[in-house]
Structures are given as structure tokens and as C-alpha cells.
Amino acid sequence: xxxxxxxxxxxxxxxxxxxxxxxxxxxxxxxxxxxxxxxxxxxxxxxxxxxxxxxxxxxxxxxxxxxxxxxxxxxxxxxxxxxxxxxxxxxxxxxxxxxxxxxxxxxxxxxxxxxxxxxxxxxxxxxxxxxxxxxxxxxxxxxxxxxxxxxxxxxxxxxxxxxxxxxxxxxxxxxxxxxxxxxxxxxxxxxxxxxxxxxxxxxxxxxxxxxxxxxxxxxxxxxxxxxxxxxxxxxxxxxxxxxxxxxxxxxxxxxxxxxxxxxxxxxxxxxxxxxxxxxxxxxxxxxxxxxxxxxxxxxxxxxxxxxxxxxxxxxxxxxxxxxxxxxxxxxxxxxxxxxxxxxxxxxxxxxxxxxxxxxx
Ligand code: GLA
Numbered sequence: 311x312x313x314x315x316x317x318x319x320x321x322x323x324x325x326x327x328x329x330x331x332x333x334x335x336x337x338x339x340x341x342x343x344x345x346x347x348x349x350x351x352x353x354x355x356x357x358x359x360x361x362x363x364x365x366x367x368x369x370x371x372x373x374x375x376x377x378x379x380x381x382x383x384x385x386x387x388x389x390x391x392x393x394x395x396x397x398x399x400x401x402x403x404x405x406x407x408x409x410x411x412x413x414x415x416x417x418x419x420x421x422x423x424x425x426x427x428x429x430x431x432x433x434x435x436x437x438x439x440x441x442x443x444x445x446x447x448x449x450x451x452x453x454x455x456x457x458x459x460x461x462x463x464x465x466x467x468x469x470x471x472x473x474x475x476x477x478x479x480x481x482x483x484x485x486x487x488x489x490x491x492x493x494x495x496x497x498x499x500x501x502x503x504x505x506x507x508x509x510x511x512x513x514x515x516x517x518x519x520x521x522x523x524x525x526x527x528x529x530x531x532x533x534x535x536x537x538x539x540x541x542x543x544x545x546x547x548x549x550x551x552x553x554x555x556x557x558x559x560x561x562x563x564x565x566x567x568x569x570x571x572x573x574x575x576x577x578x579x580x581x582x583x584x585x586x587x588x589x590x591x592x593x594x595x596x597x598x599x600x601x602x603x604x605x606x607x608x609x610x611x612x613x614x615x616x617x618x619x620x621x622x623x624x625x626x627x628x629x630x631x632x633x634x635x636x637x638x639x640x641x642x643x644x645x646x647x648x649x650x651x652x653x654x655x656x657x658x659x660x661x662x663x664x665x666x667x668x669x670x
Contacts, residue, residue, distance in 0.1 A: 321360045321361070321362070322360070322361065322442075323358050323359065323360045324358070324359045324360075324438045324439075324441040324442040325356065325357065325358040325359070325438060326356075326357060326433075326434045326437035326438045326441070327354045327355060327356045327357075327434055328354060328355055328429075328430040328431075328432075328433035328434040328437070328476045328477070329350040329351060329352070329353065329354040329355075329419075329430060329476065329479070330350070330351045330353045330354065330355075330419035330425040330426045330427060330429075330430050330476070331348040331349065331350055331351060331425065331426045331429070331430075331471075331472060331475035331476055331479055332348065332349060332351050332425060332506065332508050332629050332630075332636070332638050332669070333346055333347065333348040333471065333475070333629050333630060333638070334347040334348065334349060334484055334506070334576065334592075334629075334638060335347050335569070335572055335573050335576045335591060335592065335595050335627070336471075336569060336570070336572070336573040337569060337595065337599055337603075337605075337627075337628070337629070337630070337631075337632070338525060338529075338565065338566060338569070338599075338603060338605070338631075338632075339469075339489070339566055339569050339570050339573065340468075340469025340470055340471040340489040341467070341468070341469035341489075341526050341529070342469075342529055342540050342541040342542060342566045342570075343489060343490040343539075343540040343541070343542035344489060344490075344540075344541065344542050344566060344569070344570040344573070345486065345487065345488055345489065345570055345573040345574065346471045346475075346485075346487050346489060346573065347484045347485070347486055347487075347497070347573055347576060347577065348471060348472075348474075348475035348479055348484060348485055348487070349475075349479055349481070349482075349483065349484040349485070349499065349506070350475070350479040350480055350481050351419075351425055351508055351668065351669050352481075352668075352669055353417075353418045353419040353420070353425065353668060353669075354417070354418065354419065354430060354434075355415065355416070355417035355419055355427070355430040355431050355434045356415065356416050356417070356434060357413065357414070357415050357431070357434040357435045357437075357438045358413070358414045358415075358438065359411045359412070359413055359435075359438040359439065359442045360411055360412045360413075361409055361410070361411045361442055361443070362409075362410045362411055362412055363409075363410060364410050365380050365381045365382065365383075365410055366378055366379075366380055366381075366410055367379050367380070367381055367394065367398065367410055367411060367412075367413065368412045368413070369391050369394055369412075369413045369414075369415070370412075370413070370414050370415070371390060371414075371415045371416070371417075372414075372415070372416035372417075373416065373417065374389075374390045377389060377390075377391040378391075379391060379394075379395055381398055381402075381408065381409075381410055382402065384396070384398060384399040384463070386463065386464070386465070390431075392463055392464050393428060393431050393432055393435065393459055393463075393464065394413060394435060395463065396458075396459030396460075396462070396463030396464060397432065397435055397436060397439065397455065397459055399463060400455055400458050400459060400462065400463070401439065401445070401455070406443070406445050406447075407443065408439070408443055409443070411439075411442065413435075415431065415434075415435075417430065417431065420510055420666075420668070421514070422514030422515050422634065422635065423510045423514070423630075423635050423636050423668075424515065424628075424629055424630025424631060424632070424634070424635025424636045425508070425510075425629075425630065425635070425636055425668070426472040426475065426476055426630070428460065428464075428466075428472070429456055429472035429473045429475070429476040430476045432452075432455075432456035432459055432460075432473060432476070433452060433453070433456055433473060433476040433477050434476075436452040436455055436456060437452065440452065449477045449478065450474075450477070450492060452473070452477055453470060453473035453474045453476075453477045453478075454470070454473070456472075456473035456476075456477075457469070457470050457473050465523075466522065466523070467522070467523045467526045468522070468631075469489060470489050470492070471487065471489060474487055474489075474492065474494075475487075478494060482498065482499055482501055483496045483497055483498050483499060484496075484497045484499055484580075485497075486573075486577050490540075490542060495577075497577060497580055497581070499580065500580065500583050500585065501643070502643070503583065503585065503642070503643055504585050504624070504640055504641065504642060504643055505640075505641050505642075505643050505644070505645070505646060505670050506638060506639070506640060506641075506669065506670070507623075507626075507637075507638065507639040507640075507641055507646055507650065507667065507669065507670070508629070508636055508637075508638055508667070508668045508669040509613060509636060509637050509639070509650070509653070509654075509665050509666065509667055509668065510635070510636045510665060510666045510668055511607075511609050511610050511613055511634060511635065511636060511637065511657075511663070511665050512609075512663040512664055512665050512666065513607055513609045513610065513634035513635070513663065514634050514635075515630075515631060515632065515633040515634035515635050521605065521632075521633050522631050522632075522633070525562065525603065525605065528558060528559055528562045529541060529562055529563070529566060531559055532552075532555060532559040532560075532562055532563040535554075535555055535556075535559060536551065536552075536555070536563070541563055541566040541567060541570075542570065544563070544567050545567065545571070546567060546568055546571045548567070549564060549567065549568075552564055552567075561601075561602040561603070561604075562602065562603060564598075564602050565598045565599065565602035565603040566603075568594075568598055568602075569595060569598060572591045572594060572595050572598075575587075575591055576588055576591045576592075579591065585624045585640060585642075586624055588624060588625060588640055589623070589624025589625025589640055590624075590625060591625065592624070592625030592626055592627040592638070592639070592640060593614070593618065593625045593626065593627065595627045596611075596614050596626065596627035596628055599627070599628050599632060600628075603632075605628070605631065605632030605633055606628050606632055607632075607633060607634055609634075609657075609661050609663065610628050610632075610634070610635070610637060612657065612660060612661070613626070613637050613653070613657055613665065614626045614627060614628070614637055616653045616656055616657065617637070617639045617653065620641075620649045620653070622641050622642040622645035622648075622649055623639050623640070623641045623642075623645075623649060624639075624640045624641065624642075625639065625640050626638065626639035626640075627639075636668070646667065646670060650667050653665075654666075654667070
């Protein structure tokens with residue numbers, strides 16, 4: 311190549327992508343040691359790393375612009391580079407040898423949409439770092455580190471679902487994940503009969519904002535009052551035991567216990583290709599998130615009701631952490647072109663916000 315010296319070889323780059331996820335059912339169960347059912351969405355995040363000399367980490371995001379920080383001097387900035395800083399800090403603290411690098415990221419997973427934009431960034435980043443610096447880490451360990459970035463650096467006390475989904479999920483199948491043991495059963499989705507619709511409400515959330523962490527503390531308070539380690543230990547047959555709890559804690563615990571049961575029931579229904587039953591469970595999950603867990607917003611409730619009015623939609627629900635974000639719906643195969651445009655039009659008329667179909 312003209313002008314390049316032999317001792318100045320082409321820098322090596324390491325590039326990985328991770329897809330966002332949509333959770334089909336099992337919401338706010340993961341930090342209660344429960345079960346979840348996420349699958350991959352087409353939107354994804356790409357991270358490219360080029361190792362460099364010195365201590366400066368220069369980061370460029372196609373969407374968010376350029377920022378930099380110094381390796382070993384990571385500080386929370388409440389911006390997107392906190393995910394990168396959290397990764398370098400946690401890796402270094404656990405004895406991994408890193409050097410400086412340049413990073414480029416681009417993503418079409420919408421931020422604040424409940425579709426794991428941050429976990430997709432973490433997993434694509436950690437896979438690229440693993441490859442660039444030959445870190446001996448399994449995918450499951452990357453997922454754990456991703457969760458620690460959120461919990462310890464960003465300040466979002468999230469569970470493990472999103473990072474596991476972004477590391478392991480693929481199209482056409484859902485991960486029936488036990489978040490306590492991290493055991494995975496891959497569940498084939500009946501996509502020869504149905505389609506999954508993912509609609510972003512356009513109302514954005516942030517997990518590190520108070521509501522999410524507050525729900526987590528409420529669950530912990532319910533466990534101490536019930537003298538159990540996690541809500542996983544309770545079944546729907548034990549619901550009467552919640553009567554002694556203060557009203558708020560009772561509702562939070564009831565959501566988690568019934569939601570775990572709905573995950574098991576949805577897996578059975580999917581296996582039996584009983585799509586109307588899956589749909590009922592979606593609607594029931596939504597009602598529980600709205601009424602007992604109080605993580606929905608009126609815009610999302612409205613979208614779910616618009617779906618209920620469509621005959622070809624079996625069921626719909628808020629997906630992800632809530633306080634905005636997206637809904638997931640299960641519909642008869644090939645019907646989205648007909649049913650989605652009127653839903654989006656009604657929604658925009660009512661709220662003046664445009665919702666967007668992200669999948670299919
Ligand atoms: C967010 C968190 C997950 C999970 C969901 C709610 O996506 O990152 O760990 O708790 O909310 O199910």
C-alpha cells in the first residue's frame with residue numbers, strides 16, 4: 311500500500327453483532343429467580359474494536375457521536391460510554407489484561423424501547439473484547455458481566471434475561487430460561503401459523519430511572535416479610551399466604567408468582583400450537599403488569615386494547631421493563647399488513663405520537 315511502512319502493519323479489527331430481544335412472556339421475573347421466554351428481533355448492534363497503544367479509549371457511535379475515556383479512570387457520565395467504561399472496569403477488576411482500543415458502534419435497536427438496546431451493546435462489545443484480547447470467557451460469563459455493567463456501573467438493578475437473550479437467542483425459537491440455574495430450553499415458535507408483531511410505542515423509558523429499581527426493592531421487601539429467599543419459591547397455590555402483606559407488596563408478589571406460572575403455561579400452549587391460549591396468557595400478563603405491578607403507561611394500554619379489537623390477533627402485552635417501550639402481539643400468519651396500519655393510525659390520532667412496527 312503506498313506510503314505504508316512494513317513496521318506499521320494494518321491495524322487488526324474485531325467485530326461482533328448482537329441482536330435485540332423481545333420477551334414473549336415472563337416480565338420482572340428474572341430478578342426474582344424466575345422464568346422468562348425471550349426471542350431475537352431483527353434489529354442489532356455492531357461493535358468494532360481496533361487495539362491501540364496508550365491508555366485512551368476513543369469511542370464513536372454512529373447514532374450518539376464521539377466520546378473518550380482513560381483506561382483505569384472510568385467514571386459514570388450518564389451517557390452511552392458508561393457501558394464501555396463499565397466493561398473495561400469490571401474486566402480489569404477481575405484480573406483480565408486489556409489494552410487501549412478504538413471503538414465504533416452502530417445500532418438500529420431503538421433506545422428506551424424495551425428491546426434490550428443496552429444488552430445488545432454489552433454483548434457485542436464483550437464478544438469483540440474477548441476476541442481482541444483473547445479473554446477466556448464463555449458466553450454465559452459475558453452475560454453475567456453485562457448484567458454487572460448495569461448493576462454496578464450504570465446503576466440499573468436489572469436481572470439476567472436481556473444479556474442471556476442477546477448472547478443466546480436466535481430467530482424462530484424462544485429461550486425458555488430458568489434465570490436461577492441459567493438452564494435453557496430452546497422452544498421452536500409456530501411461525502408456520504403465526505407471526506410475532508413488535509410495536510414500539512414511541513414512549514421511551516430508562517431502566518436506571520427510579521421505577522424499575524423500586525419494583526426490585528418491593529420484591530425484596532415482600533420476600534423478607536414472607537421469610538423466603540426469592541419469589542420463585544412460591545406457587546399460585548400459595549397466593550393466600552400473601553394476604554398478610556401490605557397491599558403494594560401483595561400486588562407486586564402476586565404479579566411475579568402468577569407471571570412465572572404464565573411462562574410455564576405459555577410454553578405448554580406453544581408446544582401444543584394452541585395459539586388462542588398463548589394469546590389469553592399474553593393479555594393476562596399485560597393486565598397483571600398494569601394492575602398489580604404498575605409498570606404500564608396509558609399509551610401502551612391503549613395499544614394493547616387496539617390489538618384486542620382485531621380478530622386476527624390472539625393476544626398482546628407490554629414487553630420489557632415497562633414505563634413505556636414496546637408491545638409484543640401474536641397474530642395469525644400474514645395478517646400484519648392488514649391489521650397494523652389501522653392500529654398505528656388510531657394510536658397517533660389519540661396520542662399524537664407515532665408508534666412503529668419493528669417486526670415483522
Ligand atoms: C428489563 C431488565 C430485565 C428484566 C425486564 C423485565 O429489560 O433488563 O432484566 O427485568 O426489564 O422483565
